Amino acid sequence: MKDYQRERYNAAALTLSKKLERRNFVAIICQNLTAAKNQALELIDQDKSVGFGGSITVEQSGIIDELYQRNQKMIDREKTSSAEERHQVMKQALTADYFLTSINGVTEDGELVNIDSVGNRVAALTFGPDKVLAFVSMRKVYGNLATTLEMVRKNTAPLNAHRLGLEKTPCIKRGNCGDCLQSECICNTIAVTRRSMSKERIIVFLIIDEIGL
Ligand code: SF4
Numbered sequence: 001m002k003d004y005q006r007e008r009y010n011a012a013a014l015t016l017s018k019k020l021e022r023r024n025f026v027a028i029i030c031q032n033l034t035a036a037k038n039q040a041l042e043l044i045d046q047d048k049s050v051g052f053g054g055s056i057t058v059e060q061s062g063i064i065d066e067l068y069q070r071n072q073k074m075i076d077r078e079k080t081s082s083a084e085e086r087h088q089v090m091k092q093a094l095t096a097d098y099f100l101t102s103i104n105g106v107t108e109d110g111e112l113v114n115i116d117s118v119g120n121r122v123a124a125l126t127f128g129p130d131k132v133l134a135f136v137s138m139r140k141v142y143g144n145l146a147t148t149l150e151m152v153r154k155n156t157a158p159l160n161a162h163r164l165g166l167e168k169t170p171c172i173k174r175g176n177c178g179d180c181l182q183s184e185c186i187c188n189t190i191a192v193t194r195r196s197m198s199k200e201r202i203i204v205f206l207i208i209d210e211i212g213l
Helices: 003-022 033-043 056-061 063-069 083-093 120-126 145-164
Strands: 026-030 049-052 073-075 098-102 105-107 112-116 131-137 141-143 189-193 202-207
Touching (some): 003 026, 033 056, 033 063, 033 202, 049 083, 056 063, 056 098, 056 131, 063 073, 073 083, 083 120, 105 145, 112 120, 112 145, 120 189, 141 145
Parallel strands (some): 026 202, 049 073, 049 098, 098 131, 105 141, 131 202
Antiparallel strands (some): 105 112, 112 189
8 A cells, every 4th residue: 555545544544533432432543454453352351252244354354263272262153064053153143242343334424334144243233242343444434324325335245246156136247236136135234333322332443454345
């Protein structure tokens, strides 16, 4: 990343962190994903349980491996062997002490926008785990709510559909979202988290590097 880009993102992150705090979120500015991972590891009590939702940013950070290495109690749907078991583990993750996730888009005013297929990620963000640790790149701060919703729907969701290997949706066939209602659709819930009721329950790591979808 060029110095001027980093400078701009740092300035914007400082502004955004104040907006997030007004909404009862905690904002932590990190220059890269490794720094975010390290800070998150420090915040997670080693005696408590950790759940996580589907997020390539969380996966790429390496935090899951490090939590396993230090014998953290993990609620991990990837370790299941059937659809039913996976479903049950995803339910258990909603009662984890900590939940790791990422955010699809953030407004300049600090609202968190997510699009979810199963809904477990937005469920955990909304209620359940005592603390939610969410990674998001400053690249995903798009503007006002309408713009952010549009970017998440028109850009992030089709990219995710291709990543997940869907076959028949308009975003696969044409490359653009067709607002589908197909059985394969991954855009079942679009959630705006405008404030946290519990102060400091949701910790947002604002990452200066351009990462994630
Ligand atoms: S609503 Fe359907 S077409 Fe649009 S991005 Fe989601 S899966 Fe693709």
